Amino acid sequence: MAGTMSSMAITGRAKSSRPWPTPWAWLLLPGSVFLVVLFVVPLTGLLLLAFGMPNWTLANFSRIGDSPVYLTVMRNTLEISVTVTALAFVLSYPIAYALTTGGMVLRTFLLIGVVLPYFTSTLARTFAWIVLLGRNGVVNQFLLEVGWVSQPIPLLYNRFGVILGMTHIVMPMMILPMYTVMSSIDPKLMRAAKANGASPLAAFLTIFLPLSLPGLIAGILLVFIYCLGFYITPALMGGLSDVMITMAISSQILEQLNWNFGAALSVVLLLTVLSLLWIGSRFFPIEQLLGFSDGKLGSSVTRRQMGAKMLMRVGSAANALDRWLPSMRGRGVPILASCLAVLLLLPVLIVAYLSFSASSYFVFPLPGYSLRNYEAFLFDTLWVRATFTSIRIALMAVAMATALGAMLAFGLSRGAMPGRGAMIALLLSPIIMPTVIVAVATYFLLARWGLQGTEFGLALGHAVHAIPYVVVIVVANLRDLNPSYERAARSLGAGPWATMRTIVAPLVLPALIVASFFAFLASFDDVVYVLFLGIGKITTLPMRMWEGIRQDISPTIAAVATLQMLLATIVIVVGTLLRRQKKS
Amino acid sequence: MLMKATVNGTDVTTAGIALHNLQKRYGSAMAVDDVSLSVSPGEFISLLGPSGSGKTTTLMMIAGFEMPDSGRVLLGDKDITRLPPHRRELGVIFQNYALFPHMTVAENVAYPLRMRRMAKAEIESRVHRILDQVHLGALASRYAHQMSGGQQQRVAIARALVFDPPVLLLDEPLGALDKKLREHLRNEIKTLHKEVGKTMIYVTHDQDEALAMSDRVAVMHEGRIRQVAAPKDIYRRPADLFVAGFVGEVNLIPVKLKSGIVHGPAGESLPAPKWQDADRDATLCVRPEHLRLEASAGSSGGIQGRISGMTFVGDATVLEFRSETGLQLLSKVLNVSDQSMEVGDSCVASWVANDATILTD
Numbered sequence: 001m002a003g004t005m006s007s008m009a010i011t012g013r014a015k016s017s018r019p020w021p022t023p024w025a026w027l028l029l030p031g032s033v034f035l036v037v038l039f040v041v042p043l044t045g046l047l048l049l050a051f052g053m054p055n056w057t058l059a060n061f062s063r064i065g066d067s068p069v070y071l072t073v074m075r076n077t078l079e080i081s082v083t084v085t086a087l088a089f090v091l092s093y094p095i096a097y098a099l100t101t102g103g104m105v106l107r108t109f110l111l112i113g114v115v116l117p118y119f120t121s122t123l124a125r126t127f128a129w130i131v132l133l134g135r136n137g138v139v140n141q142f143l144l145e146v147g148w149v150s151q152p153i154p155l156l157y158n159r160f161g162v163i164l165g166m167t168h169i170v171m172p173m174m175i176l177p178m179y180t181v182m183s184s185i186d187p188k189l190m191r192a193a194k195a196n197g198a199s200p201l202a203a204f205l206t207i208f209l210p211l212s213l214p215g216l217i218a219g220i221l222l223v224f225i226y227c228l229g230f231y232i233t234p235a236l237m238g239g240l241s242d243v244m245i246t247m248a249i250s251s252q253i254l255e256q257l258n259w260n261f262g263a264a265l266s267v268v269l270l271l272t273v274l275s276l277l278w279i280g281s282r283f284f285p286i287e288q289l290l291g292f293s294d295g296k297l298g299s300s301v302t303r304r305q306m307g308a309k310m311l312m313r314v315g316s317a318a319n320a321l322d323r324w325l326p327s328m329r330g331r332g333v334p335i336l337a338s339c340l341a342v343l344l345l346l347p348v349l350i351v352a353y354l355s356f357s358a359s360s361y362f363v364f365p366l367p368g369y370s371l372r373n374y375e376a377f378l379f380d381t382l383w384v385r386a387t388f389t390s391i392r393i394a395l396m397a398v399a400m401a402t403a404l405g406a407m408l409a410f411g412l413s414r415g416a417m418p419g420r421g422a423m424i425a426l427l428l429s430p431i432i433m434p435t436v437i438v439a440v441a442t443y444f445l446l447a448r449w450g451l452q453g454t455e456f457g458l459a460l461g462h463a464v465h466a467i468p469y470v471v472v473i474v475v476a477n478l479r480d481l482n483p484s485y486e487r488a489a490r491s492l493g494a495g496p497w498a499t500m501r502t503i504v505a506p507l508v509l510p511a512l513i514v515a516s517f518f519a520f521l522a523s524f525d526d527v528v529y530v531l532f533l534g535i536g537k538i539t540t541l542p543m544r545m546w547e548g549i550r551q552d553i554s555p556t557i558a559a560v561a562t563l564q565m566l567l568a569t570i571v572i573v574v575g576t577l578l579r580r581q582k583k584s
Numbered sequence: 585m586l587m588k589a590t591v592n593g594t595d596v597t598t599a600g601i602a603l604h605n606l607q608k609r610y611g612s613a614m615a616v617d618d619v620s621l622s623v624s625p626g627e628f629i630s631l632l633g634p635s636g637s638g639k640t641t642t643l644m645m646i647a648g649f650e651m652p653d654s655g656r657v658l659l660g661d662k663d664i665t666r667l668p669p670h671r672r673e674l675g676v677i678f679q680n681y682a683l684f685p686h687m688t689v690a691e692n693v694a695y696p697l698r699m700r701r702m703a704k705a706e707i708e709s710r711v712h713r714i715l716d717q718v719h720l721g722a723l724a725s726r727y728a729h730q731m732s733g734g735q736q737q738r739v740a741i742a743r744a745l746v747f748d749p750p751v752l753l754l755d756e757p758l759g760a761l762d763k764k765l766r767e768h769l770r771n772e773i774k775t776l777h778k779e780v781g782k783t784m785i786y787v788t789h790d791q792d793e794a795l796a797m798s799d800r801v802a803v804m805h806e807g808r809i810r811q812v813a814a815p816k817d818i819y820r821r822p823a824d825l826f827v828a829g830f831v832g833e834v835n836l837i838p839v840k841l842k843s844g845i846v847h848g849p850a851g852e853s854l855p856a857p858k859w860q861d862a863d864r865d866a867t868l869c870v871r872p873e874h875l876r877l878e879a880s881a882g883s884s885g886g887i888q889g890r891i892s893g894m895t896f897v898g899d900a901t902v903l904e905f906r907s908e909t910g911l912q913l914l915s916k917v918l919n920v921s922d923q924s925m926e927v928g929d930s931c932v933a934s935w936v937a938n939d940a941t942i943l944t945d
Contacts, residue, residue, distance in 0.1 A: 186680075186682065188678050188679070188680070188682040189682050189684055191678065191682065192678055192682035193670075193695070194670045195669055195672075195676035195744075196743065196744075197671075197673070197696050197700055198670050198695075198699045199668075202670075202699060206695070207684060210686050211685070211686055315699075316701060319670075319700075319701065322670075
């Protein structure tokens with residue numbers, strides 16, 4: 001209660017004294033200019049292009065509506081996205097719930113099961129599924145072995161394969177926002193419900209579920225949006241009849257060279273995403289689910305209306321059944337969640353295991369261990385050159401994203417100015433917008449400057465993509481940085497610059513390092529930007545994997561995928577260690 | 585706050601609670617160690633102790649949120665040790681109240697009745713009645729975050745009482761509030777207890793609260809109950825050094841008991857209650873308000889020394905006394921008249937024999 005009152009008082013004061021920018025707000029300038037030029041301008045250009053600029057026309061849009069091919073594409077996109085979102089929701093809820101309510105050991109295990117796949121590149125995880133589901137893949141080998149089938153069944157390059165692969169890849173994205181909201185629910189409320197006579201099931205239905213609804217809606221929304229704009233997995237795992245809108249866009253831009261029509265398709269996807277976001281923002285401040293929090297939780301207003309009355313009736317009924325329900329003594333959910341987390345981890349772990357094969361085929365179990373796949377990677381000039389290209393581009397992107405992102409974070413945390421909310425929306429949108437659209441739009445812009453197919457141009461694209469991650473991480477850190485440290489330093493005789501150097505920099509440095517690691521990962525794992533901005537001239541590591549997966553599924557890729565997973569693990573461990581060090 | 589002495593126009597439901605040898609271990613740490621306690625119907629008892637003393641764990645075992653490793657919890661004569669919390673029918677008031685944020689005041693109060701599947705009309709009339717009793721009738725459609733701390737407490741009380749439980753468990757309900765409000769709400773709870781006549785078990789780390797509200801206080805330390813007694817006896821006759829030091833301020837004087845006489849640090853004889861036991865070392869406890877500083881020694885003896893400091897605290901003055909052997913003692917004198925002592929004056933510290941307590945642990 002005291003907290004509520006004081007936070008109300010603070011908001012009130014902040015509102016009354018916020019009309020003019022403070023000096024800190026100037027730090028927002030470079031980053032915003034960068035994002036406007038490389039994000040807002042290209043997307044606007046895309047819009048204009050779709051309407052045929054300079055010869056204005058609606059022909060491109062009417063073509064989408066008239067052609068049965070594109071109506072099928074739309075239907076595919078919706079069907080697949082809805083199915084994947086629904087499946088991911090059902091499978092994610094138990095994990096998020098156990099992650100919130102479980103004991104220390106269970107939570108650590110589940111967190112690894114969610115976070116490790118989340119930060120392992122989509123390409124590596126998609127490759128894992130291709131290895132598992134192929135005609136001679138691990139699953140078919142197993143089915144033949146136990147005699148459940150007499151010949152390999154088609155699991156890949158069809159609807160089943162796409163849905164399975166996509167669901168697996170989006171699940172961490174569903175779990176994390178759910179977990180954020182669930183862990184903000186005071187566990188005492190569940191106790192209070194039980195003290196008031198609610199059985200565990202009734203307490204869940206009447207208290208926990210309604211309070212976790214904003215997280216569920218946000219998770220569903222983010223995953224659905226991601227599915228609509230998903231490119232890599234459907235392109236690699238789908239069959240000929242599973243063409244989604246992103247694949248249609250890519251084919252128009254890269255193969256048909258019909259830019260106007262490709263732009264029109266992109267605009268359709270863009271507007272769909274924006275309207276979904278708008279609907280979602282009615283329920284919950286979207287920026288909080290991307291990890292951006294000002295410490296001002298304004299969710300209490302939206303919380304109350306949502307379905308709570310109906311759940312109350314169901315919960316009350318469930319309470320009457322309590323004595324007849326079989327009791328698992330609270331172990332049911334943890335067991336289920338652990339099984340699901342194992343399934344989340346399994347594909348990448350199997351690929352890591354297979355990467356040590358002595359055979360040039362994927363045989364399970366391994367006929368013998370060897371490092372031949374790793375040797376093939378290290379001694380192949382093409383692979384090595386691709387790796388160095390990736391590192392060069394990633395370092396350029398990291399430098400830009402960390403510098404601009406850190407300034408933006410400082411400006412947002414410390415600066416007061418009008419239009420701050422719009423600023424946050426602009427900063428975070430590169431994560432939410434489908435990568436394909438942003439890449440296509442950036443391609444048109446770079447082409448005008450003659451930067452298409454250059455490593456610097458690609459790094460610019462990656463920097464736009466990485467800035468939101470940097471901002472989120474540094475803002476979270478600055479929230480803990482008490483301004484009274486700086487005031488203390490100033491009162492002890494330190495000037496502004498000395499305060500920055502002796503107080504702020506050392507305290508923010510760990511967050512900057514973590515942020516730059518994640519920015520590196522974002523660039524290093526990307527394949528979509530390379531496809532569009534590289535115009536076949538740049539071969540990064542993921543690009544070479546992509547080509548490798550499309551041509552022959554060589555075991556060398558398993559070694560590369562394993563190394564990528566290792567890199568993700570290092571980033572997570574470094575991040576965790578630096579965060580822990582700060583706390584101690 | 586006013587509440588009727590009868591609930592539902594019938595006799596008050598109440599029952600005693602008995603704890604038999606409760607034990608609870610977390611890893612290697614003993615959170616609750618062999619706790620036995622018998623609470624009579626209608627009694628107000630406080631579990632008082634510092635954090636980590638096991639008081640909250642004990643309460644949670646009564647409520648059913650923690651399972652004891654061994655021992656039994658009885659409600660009246662019914663063993664409820666293994667009963668899940670939602671079937672215990674005990675009212676619990678949580679720290680920070682745990683009001684459901686997505687429900688209005690009326691919905692919060694109706695919750696226990698809905699879980700018991702009462703008829704709609706019955707729920708409405710009960711909620712209406714109890715909200716009127718706690719003077720919240722006008723705020724029934726508000727949400728918890730729109731209310732003050734005092735109002736929230738009343739909602740919590742109404743929610744815990746509306747289903748007429750025999751026992752009310754209170755887990756530091758005043759913990760998060762400021763001092764003025766605490767004192768006000770303390771009185772509300774005390775009045776409430778008189779009116780509803782329910783057994784109340786109140787967990788707190790605040791000795792003032794425990795002493796002011798309770799019929800009896802159980803002082804806990806390191807998982808054990810050190811003393812159970814009426815507030816006055818806890819204060820005046822602490823059972824051991826921990827209780828003496830935890831409840832109120834106290835002067836501890838190392839003494840030797842020898843052939844019926846209590847000898848101070850310099851060998852002087854000191855006023856003390858009658859002592860029957862064998863000769864040994866002990867500690868004499870004297871509360872500062874019982875310690876008098878006078879120019880010359882009375883007949884029952886005292887400690888020689890001088891005044892080393894003086895602090896004005898409003899209603900009283902605290903005098904610091906330093907004996908010739910270096911012992912530091914405090915004396916608290918009410919400021920009813922100007923007292924004439926100055927820092928540096930030599931004097932004798934003494935007290936009435938029956939105001940001192942001999943502790944031998």
